[in-house]
Amino acid sequence: MFPSWFPLSRRGVALVALALILVLDVGRSILVREAMQTPASVWKPDPKVYADTVWPPAASAPASATSTQKLYAANCAICHGPDGRGNGASAPSMIPRPRDFTQGLFKYKTTPAGAPPSDDDLYAVIADGLTASAMPAWRDLLTSDEIRSLVGVVKSMSPAFANAAPPIAIPPRVNADAASLERGRKLYAETGCAQCHGDNLRGGVELQDAKAYPVISRDLTAPWTFRGGAAPENLWMRLTTGLSPGPMPSFAEILTSDQRWDVVNYLLANQRVAPWAPGGALQGPGAQADLAARGRYLVHAEMCGLCHTEIDRGGIYREDRYLAGGMRVGAEPQGVFVTRNLTSDVDTGLGGASVKQIADAIRNGKGLDGRTLNIWGMPWMYLHAFGDDDASAIATYLKTLPAVSNHIPAPLHAGFVETIARKLIGGGFPAAPPPTLTYGVGSYANLSGVEPARVQSWLIDAQGAVLLLALIAMPFAARRAGVKPSKLRGALKLAGLGLAILIGWLIYALPALSFLPSERVAEGAAGSIPKPDVSKLAPEKAAMAERGRYLFNVASCAYCHTNDGSGGFKLSGGVRQDGEGAGIGTIFTANISSDKNAGLGAWSDAEIARAVRSGVSRDGRPLYWQGMPWDHFSNWDEEDVRSLTSYLRLLPPVAEKVPAYRPPAPDDCPVYTFWVHKTREPGCAG
Numbered sequence: 001m002f003p004s005w006f007p008l009s010r011r012g013v014a015l016v017a018l019a020l021i022l023v024l025d026v027g028r029s030i031l032v033r034e035a036m037q038t039p040a041s042v043w044k045p046d047p048k049v050y051a052d053t054v055w056p057p058a059a060s061a062p063a064s065a066t067s068t069q070k071l072y073a074a075n076c077a078i079c080h081g082p083d084g085r086g087n088g089a090s091a092p093s094m095i096p097r098p099r100d101f102t103q104g105l106f107k108y109k110t111t112p113a114g115a116p117p118s119d120d121d122l123y124a125v126i127a128d129g130l131t132a133s134a135m136p137a138w139r140d141l142l143t144s145d146e147i148r149s150l151v152g153v154v155k156s157m158s159p160a161f162a163n164a165a166p167p168i169a170i171p172p173r174v175n176a177d178a179a180s181l182e183r184g185r186k187l188y189a190e191t192g193c194a195q196c197h198g199d200n201l202r203g204g205v206e207l208q209d210a211k212a213y214p215v216i217s218r219d220l221t222a223p224w225t226f227r228g229g230a231a232p233e234n235l236w237m238r239l240t241t242g243l244s245p246g247p248m249p250s251f252a253e254i255l256t257s258d259q260r261w262d263v264v265n266y267l268l269a270n271q272r273v274a275p276w277a278p279g280g281a282l283q284g285p286g287a288q289a290d291l292a293a294r295g296r297y298l299v300h301a302e303m304c305g306l307c308h309t310e311i312d313r314g315g316i317y318r319e320d321r322y323l324a325g326g327m328r329v330g331a332e333p334q335g336v337f338v339t340r341n342l343t344s345d346v347d348t349g350l351g352g353a354s355v356k357q358i359a360d361a362i363r364n365g366k367g368l369d370g371r372t373l374n375i376w377g378m379p380w381m382y383l384h385a386f387g388d389d390d391a392s393a394i395a396t397y398l399k400t401l402p403a404v405s406n407h408i409p410a411p412l413h414a415g416f417v418e419t420i421a422r423k424l425i426g427g428g429f430p431a432a433p434p435p436t437l438t439y440g441v442g443s444y445a446n447l448s449g450v451e452p453a454r455v456q457s458w459l460i461d462a463q464g465a466v467l468l469l470a471l472i473a474m475p476f477a478a479r480r481a482g483v484k485p486s487k488l489r490g491a492l493k494l495a496g497l498g499l500a501i502l503i504g505w506l507i508y509a510l511p512a513l514s515f516l517p518s519e520r521v522a523e524g525a526a527g528s529i530p531k532p533d534v535s536k537l538a539p540e541k542a543a544m545a546e547r548g549r550y551l552f553n554v555a556s557c558a559y560c561h562t563n564d565g566s567g568g569f570k571l572s573g574g575v576r577q578d579g580e581g582a583g584i585g586t587i588f589t590a591n592i593s594s595d596k597n598a599g600l601g602a603w604s605d606a607e608i609a610r611a612v613r614s615g616v617s618r619d620g621r622p623l624y625w626q627g628m629p630w631d632h633f634s635n636w637d638e639e640d641v642r643s644l645t646s647y648l649r650l651l652p653p654v655a656e657k658v659p660a661y662r663p664p665a666p667d668d669c670p671v672y673t674f675w676v677h678k679t680r681e682p683g684c685a686g
Contacts, residue, residue: 010477017470024463025415028456032336032412035452036328039442043310043318051081052314053089055584056663057622068149075142076150078615078622079134084157086211090615092317093305093631094134096246097213104160105210105245108228113242113250115165116158122151129610130227132641134634136614137606168240170233174261176268184266187259191251201270204285204293210245221272222284225638235264275639276646280540282547284639291389295397298390299323301635303556306626307339310443315584315626315672321443324349324404328440329377330671333422334432335413337377338444345403348445358395362386364518374512375521376434377411384522385553406445410453416463420507431525432510437674526553528563532650541646544639548647551640555633557592560674565593566654568678570686571627572669583672585664586682587627595653608645612636621661626672 008016054060058074060082065073073082079098081087086100099106108125109117117125126147129137138147155161174180188194196217197203203217223230228238239260242250251260273280285297299305309317310326325341341349350358353368360366365373365380375381386394413419423432506513511521529552534542552558561567567590573583593599600608607618615623615630625631636644659680667683679686 008473008477010474013470013473013477017466020466021463022417024459024466025417028413028415028459029418031452031456031459032332032414035412035455036336036338036409036444036447039328039440039444040447042442043312045312045316045318047087048085049087050089050091050316050319051077051083051085051087052312052316053078053082054314055624068146068153071142071146072150072153074622075138075616075620076153078625084154089314089316090625090631092319092322093300093625093629094634095213095300096209096215097211098134100211100245101154101157103210103245104158107243107246107248109241110167110237111165111241112168113240113244113252115163116155116160118164118167119148119151119155120167122154123147126150129614131229132225132638133227134614134630135227136610136616141616141620168237170236171257171261173232173236174258174265176265180262180265181269183259184262184264184269187255187263188266191254191263193263196247201267202288204288204290206296207247209247215246216285219285220267221270222638223271224274232264232268235267236260239263276540276544276642278538278540282543282639282643284637286390286637286640291393291396292400293397294390295393295395297635297637298394299397301632301637301640302394302554303629303632304342304394305632306629307439308342310445311441311626313441315624318443321404321406323398323401324406324445325408326406326443326445328438328444330436330438330440331374331376331434333414333419333426334374334376334434335411337374337411338408340378341404341406341408341445342398343401343404343406344399345405348405348407349401349403350398351403355392355395355399358398359388359391362394363388363391365512365521366518370514372512372514372516374411375431375525376437379556379559380518381522381525382553382556382559384518385526385550390554406443408445409447409451412452412456416504416508420504423507423510430511430516432507433676435675435677437676438669439672439674441672526558526563529553529558530564530650530652532647534650544643544646545650546647547640547643548645551636551644552647555644557644560589561592562589564654565591565599565648565651566656567591567658568656568680570675570679570682571624571673572682572684573672583664583668584624584627585668586662587624588658588661588680589627591654591656591658592648593651593654594649595655598655598657599651599653600648601653605642605645608648609641612641612644 057078058070060077061070061073077088078090079088080101084101086098088098091098104116106117106121108130109121111117111121125135127137127139129135196205196207197220198205201220203219205217207215207217209215219225226234228234239251239255242248255263272283275282286294288294304323305317307327307329308323308325310321311317323342325339327339329337329339331337343349344351346352357368361368361373362380363384363386365375365378367373373380426432426435529549531549532545534545537545560569562569567588569589571584571587591599594601596602603618610616611618611623611630613630613634613636615625615628617623623630659682662682665683667685669684673684675686
């Protein structure tokens with residue numbers, strides 16, 4: 001009844017099919033290794049805009065440099081640039097940008113508008129820093145003579161200091177009575193203050209400085225955010241001198257001295273209670289009702305730009321392609337991913353997606369195509385903690401980003417057999433973590449030629465076709481051999497084959513399984529983050545601790561420092577891919593638990609804040625901005641930094657010392673690499 005010409009036995013059909021499937025599977029494993037190894041492009045910024053920096057920064061000083069020049073290179077150049085143009089390698093993510101010393105324009109001073117600051121003004125800023133900003137205080141790390149020498153370096157960078165002017169004498173304050181407050185209220189409205197700071201004095205308006213970089217207008221009800229101090233004399237001086245090169249003008253020619261005092265009195269009368277004081281409440285930019293403005297704040301303070309913005313060989317972010325994606329993330333055996341274009345471009349970005357779809361991707365890992373995003377390509381398991389409003393705020397802001405056409409290739413995965421084998425050997429189910437994550441330099445978007453994912457799709461389709469043909473051929477092979485098929489035996493074999501395929505598919509797909517509830521995945525990843533007992537704290541302190549835990553989660557602190565804060569994950573980035581200079585060396589993420597010896601227990605709140613937003617460790621060592629993304633975190637509001645600090649104080653102590661930083665060495669990784677397990681061995685081994 002069946003053709004006698006069919007050449008193969010059932011075993012022959014199975015062996016041929018298996019061989020073809022394995023050959024195609026090997027092809028997939030070869031593809032994942034050979035494709036997307038070279039970026040489509042690597043940009044190089046104009047050094048006048050963003051200057052390259054070797055690491056550690058002190059190494060950038062030439063051998064002939066003076067001790068003062070070396071001091072500047074070690075502590076200042078990473079933000080202000082080697083030539084003082086405000087063009088440091090970490091600058092692109094910071095709002096506002098670091099000061100450009102060559103302009104001779106400084107915000108916080110006691111000299112008239114247009115005049116350079118005095119030596120004492122510069123000394124005060126370096127020694128004491130600028131409140132709630134990325135500019136740290138150096139008084140406890142540098143000697144008075146060293147600070148004075150840095151004042152000299154700053155002055156040498158601009159000819160403006162040849163036109164020195166004496167400090168402004170502050171006249172006696174006008175009595176803050178009802179009449180003064182009423183005059184101040186009218187002057188606030190008449191002089192246009194509300195255009196930037198709002199009728200409610202809450203600010204939050206995005207403006208531009210003299211170099212067209214973004215500046216956010218100050219919340220005048222929150223004196224703890226005033227960079228130059230919140231004393232009445234400080235406020236009067238700011239009205240008098242202005243904040244050039246920022247958009248805040250001087251009112252010395254517009255308002256009399258007494259009128260400026262009236263405005264100061266009005267502002268002081270409208271300051272709200274600090275969130276940490278009795279009766280205070282958290283009302284910072286992370287709580288504002290305008291979702292687009294809240295989203296802008298969260299996106300720039302979060303780590304979105306860390307992966308979704310391409311970098312040059314020195315780790316500098318490409319500003320004109322902010323959040324346009326294109327960074328290669330290697331997470332074998334989970335796959336190779338290229339970060340998504342988050343701009344509003346309709347064809348290649350999020351322009352065609354709804355706010356709900358974007359928020360669902362952020363919180364629940366649901367891609368725009370309905371598939372679950374792999375947590376090793378997008379750590380949504382921690383971002384799941386975002387509240388609905390915050391996720392919607394981020395999505396709303398992303399929809400406003402300027403469109404950048406940047407076609408992102410789909411992920412690549414190794415062959416079925418290799419992936420399953422490596423996951424079984426590596427273990428760690430259901431997350432099946434890769435041993436390391438790698439982050440490529442340059443852009444892997446807009447690749448030329450046939451997209452690798454399309455070739456991958458062809459290979460997978462071919463494997464499916466071979467399997468289907470084998471199933472069709474089996475009855476022919478059985479009849480040819482004269483075997484009478486048993487329906488029960490055939491059904492059992494098919495059931496066994498189906499079960500084996502199902503189990504294999506589950507292992508292959510883990511952890512990106514669409515039927516797994518996102519809540520369960522998030523609980524498995526972040527559920528062990530400590531929840532301190534705040535029942536005995538004052539309501540204001542309890543609210544801050546709870547906000548701090550929220551930030552610890554959604555800011556991905558736990559992702560790098562582990563859920564208990566013990567740290568110990570390794571980062572290595574050896575010789576840069578251009579072969580010029582050294583990379584970052586070997587970094588071990590810090591223990592940030594409350595342990596006094598191994599963690600932050602002996603640190604002051606100011607020291608913690610300085611590390612978070614300025615990248616300066618307690619001992620003065622600079623922190624690499626892509627190892628500890630303080631350049632992004634510099635945009636956190638003071639309320640949030642204090643909230644995070646209050647939570648870190650409550651983290652149970654973990655007496656686990658982390659290995660010390662090791663400078664660049666020949667055995668470091670050639671590509672920036674992050675270990676997702678703890679190891680104490682420096683370099684690329686382990």
